[in-house]
Amino acid sequence: MEYSQRYSLNPAFKVERFDNEILLYAVSDTSGVYLNETACLVWEMCAQDQTVAEIISVLEAAYPEQAAAIAEDVAAAITSLVEYGALIVSCD
Amino acid sequence: MIKTGCRTVGFCGQYVSISSYGAEADALLDLLCCDLTQGTITPVQAEYDVMSVGNGVPGLSLWLEGKCLFSGQCSYDLSYALINEVIYQCIVDNSAGHAIHAAAVGSEQGAVLLPGKSGSGKSTFTAWLLSRGCNYLTDELVMLALEERRLYPFTRPLSIKSGSSEVLATFFRCDRGDLISGESGFMLPHRLLNSSFKPHSPPLSLVLFPEYREGAATEFRELSPALGCARLMECYVNARNIKGHGISQLADCTRSTPIYQLVYGKFDGMWELLNRLFPALFPCSGS
Numbered sequence: 001m002e003y004s005q006r007y008s009l010n011p012a013f014k015v016e017r018f019d020n021e022i023l024l025y026a027v028s029d030t031s032g033v034y035l036n037e038t039a040c041l042v043w044e045m046c047a048q049d050q051t052v053a054e055i056i057s058v059l060e061a062a063y064p065e066q067a068a069a070i071a072e073d074v075a076a077a078i079t080s081l082v083e084y085g086a087l088i089v090s091c092d
Numbered sequence: 093m094i095k096t097g098c099r100t101v102g103f104c105g106q107y108v109s110i111s112s113y114g115a116e117a118d119a120l121l122d123l124l125c126c127d128l129t130q131g132t133i134t135p136v137q138a139e140y141d142v143m144s145v146g147n148g149v150p151g152l153s154l155w156l157e158g159k160c161l162f163s164g165q166c167s168y169d170l171s172y173a174l175i176n177e178v179i180y181q182c183i184v185d186n187s188a189g190h191a192i193h194a195a196a197v198g199s200e201q202g203a204v205l206l207p208g209k210s211g212s213g214k215s216t217f218t219a220w221l222l223s224r225g226c227n228y229l230t231d232e233l234v235m236l237a238l239e240e241r242r243l244y245p246f247t248r249p250l251s252i253k254s255g256s257s258e259v260l261a262t263f264f265r266c267d268r269g270d271l272i273s274g275e276s277g278f279m280l281p282h283r284l285l286n287s288s289f290k291p292h293s294p295p296l297s298l299v300l301f302p303e304y305r306e307g308a309a310t311e312f313r314e315l316s317p318a319l320g321c322a323r324l325m326e327c328y329v330n331a332r333n334i335k336g337h338g339i340s341q342l343a344d345c346t347r348s349t350p351i352y353q354l355v356y357g358k359f360d361g362m363w364e365l366l367n368r369l370f371p372a373l374f375p376c377s378g379s
Binding site for chain 2: 014016018021022023025027029030031032033034035
């Protein structure tokens with residue numbers, strides 16, 4: 001994964017927010033994807049135009065006890081959201 | 093070819109008419125349709141004919157406005173095809189509520205919704221619940237009216253896959269003559285499992301996602317409202333009929349309803365566990 005990459009939210013998806021979780025669903029059909037707390041944070045930081053490296057850095061500072069696993073978790077969450085079509089690679 | 097019967101049946105305001113030709117067709121329709129809403133509403137969504145004699149086709153046949161949809165000897169295959177047709181006609185363009193592929197049991201005090209894909213084990217689990225005294229609602233489809241939070245069930249005989257026969261036999265024995273049988277499965281009249289059936293449209297009290305796994309120990313896992321809503325969406329069959337797909341309404345429902353995943357491989361100790369977790373819905377008297 002390219003750590004300087006930014007991702008943007010696909011506007012074709014709607015968001016249903018729960019406490020610390022999110023349900024994304026495509027407007028064109030009723031397929032949905034559940035985001036746990038970590039994936040939810042990644043989603044929100046992508047919405048703020050942060051790079052992958054910036055997202056990892058923020059989460060490592062917030063959860064130092066889990067720092068070793070955060071880069072892998074963030075990459076996995078982004079990969080899965082891109083595969084689902086909910087995140088789009090930013091071209092700038 | 094003499095018409096021997098005609099009925100208008102449906103679900104949540106949409107109806108079909110089914111005419112029968114012959115005593116075998118009459119008896120089959122009596123069994124399949126006896127708990128569906130009977131109506132006189134016209135125009136109907138579609139007009140079907142079920143024949144056990146005549147029209148140049150040997151055995152049983154199902155017709156939609158002159159087109160043959162099924163012909164053969166197997167009453168189960170015809171029943172399966174007919175029920176799927178009725179469900180389709182009752183759901184297509186129906187925006188009376190949220191149609192969910194799910195079984196359900198319950199009384200006027202509250203309903204347990206058991207959503208799941210075909211083969212997940214929901215019909216077998218439902219059959220077991222009936223054998224323990226629960227009131228049958230459906231093993232296939234409910235309309236969830238979200239404003240009133242009530243379930244409107246599509247009440248048909250239970251449809252059990254042949255592969256589930258062994259599990260069913262652990263708590264229920266019956267004469268094959270009581271069933272509509274075929275190679276791939278059979279339809280089991282729910283009154284054979286619990287004769288004290290009362291039709292209800294109860295409020296939703298609990299969502300359980302049953303999943304049969306051979307040999308697995310019984311395990312309940314509470315799902316968060318978000319995860320529960322995502323799982324419910326997988327069983328949601330008429331979203332396109334509802335403004336905004338109704339996901340926000342569905343989400344509101346999952347925020348206020350307990351949702352569990354249930355993995356089971358046998359029924360030993362199951363009732364005691366259900367009673368401990370949900371005493372109001374599964375009281376001690378279940379036997």
